[in-house]
Amino acid sequence: MTQLHDDLASASSRRAAAVAAARLIAASARRTQQELDVDGAFPAAEVRALAEHGLLAAPLPVRWGGAGLLERDGSKALALVLSAIGAGSLPLGRLYEGHVNAIGLILAYGRIEQQEMFAAKSREGHLFAVWNTQREPGVRLAAQGAGWRLQGAKIFASGAGFVRYPLITARTEAGDLLMVIPDAANARVDLSQWRAHGMRASASGAVDFSDLGVGDDSIIGGPDDFHRQPMFSTGAWRFAAVQYGAVASLFDLARAHLVKADRAGDPHQLARLGAAAIAVETARLWVFEAATRSHGSGDPAASVAYVNLARLAVERAGLEALELAHRSVGLAAFLRPHPIERLSRDLATYLRQPAPDEALCEAANFLVTSPRPIAEIWENEDAPD
Structure with missing residues (x-):
């Protein structure tokens, strides 16, 4: 096997391990969220677990001990990691997404000696942030x-x-x-x-x-x-991936509540669950497509516009899922310690990302000024599979 094949095999296995580790840590984080729901809290045990399982180093290239999650062919694995962690804990997902963002900026703009220095600190277990x-x-x-x-x-x-x-x-x-x-x-x-x-x-x-x-x-x-395009805007898909994970978790919690209460067979509840499922899948499709589009080698403005639309689509899906879950579960969804009550507060807060109207208008302006039909604008973009 050639060195290239060795590197590809190593990257693939490390990415699979990163996804598995994210799901394991998310399951653990889900069990501790209630006790951490206090002002000033920090998920220290979960962050240590991120370090111990190699997830703090995972955004780094394979040659520096990472899994290449920030590389073109690592985007799907990164989306799976971010959404898994978001499903377990939105605060933890926010912290990890910030870490990934910082590593990405260092790799994009730092000198080689800076990249190596901060890569070593990441491997040592340091959490970064922006x-x-x-x-x-x-x-x-x-x-x-x-x-x-x-x-x-x-x-x-x-x-x-x-x-x-x-x-x-x-x-x-x-x-x-x-x-x-x-x-x-x-x-x-x-x-x-x-x-x-x-x-x-x-x-x-x-x-x-x-x-x-x-x-x-x-x-x-x-x-x-810091504001250089397209990186400044296309990275927004990563926080949307964390949000998507929480939206999916919200659906699971609402469904479990209705099943346990023997209310899932009610036609009105089924209709709300169906509508919520559409919202969840809408968020998933936008996130994973935006993850690949963010690495597209075609028109950078098209990539920025797509990611801007994706973050707004995920926000809308999250708000819709919250409304449907609250309608289905009723007052119990607003009473502590019901897990939907805490997740609702976390999700409603995290959905409030900066400049949503500006992002939407920038995307719309790109579409207005494009001479191509909308069906053709992104279909020929050179995005990875």
Whole structure:
């Protein structure tokens, strides 16, 4: 067998192992979600399990000990991993999706020595994150000697106090937006402002990086690489995959409740279950197609438009599934400790991703300005099988 075949076989087996591990960890996370449903909680045991089963390293190329989940032919496996974890725990899925996002940015824009350094930290069990949200004036970078000094804070940072090497955005005195990976061990963390009714186990909060020094080895890429298309938009399919997993889990919980209550045979309940099944499958189809389209080698604008539509389609499917589950189960779905009550709060919160109207309008504008019939716009895109 040639080296190429050896590498392909290794990647395939590692991806299968990653999917199996994700499902195992999701089953464990599902059992601990109720006790973690408190402000400031963090799924530490589950994150350790992600490290122990190789999932923190799985987005890396095979040559660096990963499974190549971020590569073109790894997209289906990554979609399965993300949706499996999302089905078990949305907070855990949010944290893992952020880790994958950070690794992807490092691999795309980092220098080879930076890629190798942070790949080693990932293999060591470090969880990464991408923290971009901030209040003005945000995080700034001031030149200091041979390096830089940070000033300012990020908000709504998931994994605050637990992520040692977050990828954050910061603006220089000249106005350039750069990606920075500081050592956050000495950053000041405040979890008191995260009082959302859902996603309580994500340890989300404000992180103040003021007076932390960083060197050039912590600067990833160049000015405004963070917003560079198509990567900035096409990566959105990954959080949609986590959401899809939760939508599917919601269906399973509602069905189990109706069966246990001997109400599943009612024609009205059957109609709602049928409609919910359509919503679940709609989300799945969009997610897996968007995963492959995000690696398409055709028109990048077409890929961005498709993923933008996918994230909105999954949001709509999630909202519909929530309404149908609540109608079917009734008041019990709003009473703790029913698992639908917690999952509903987590899903409703996580579905609120930034700039949905902008994403929809950008996709629609692409369609308006395209001279081709809509049936032909994506059918000839060079997306992997």
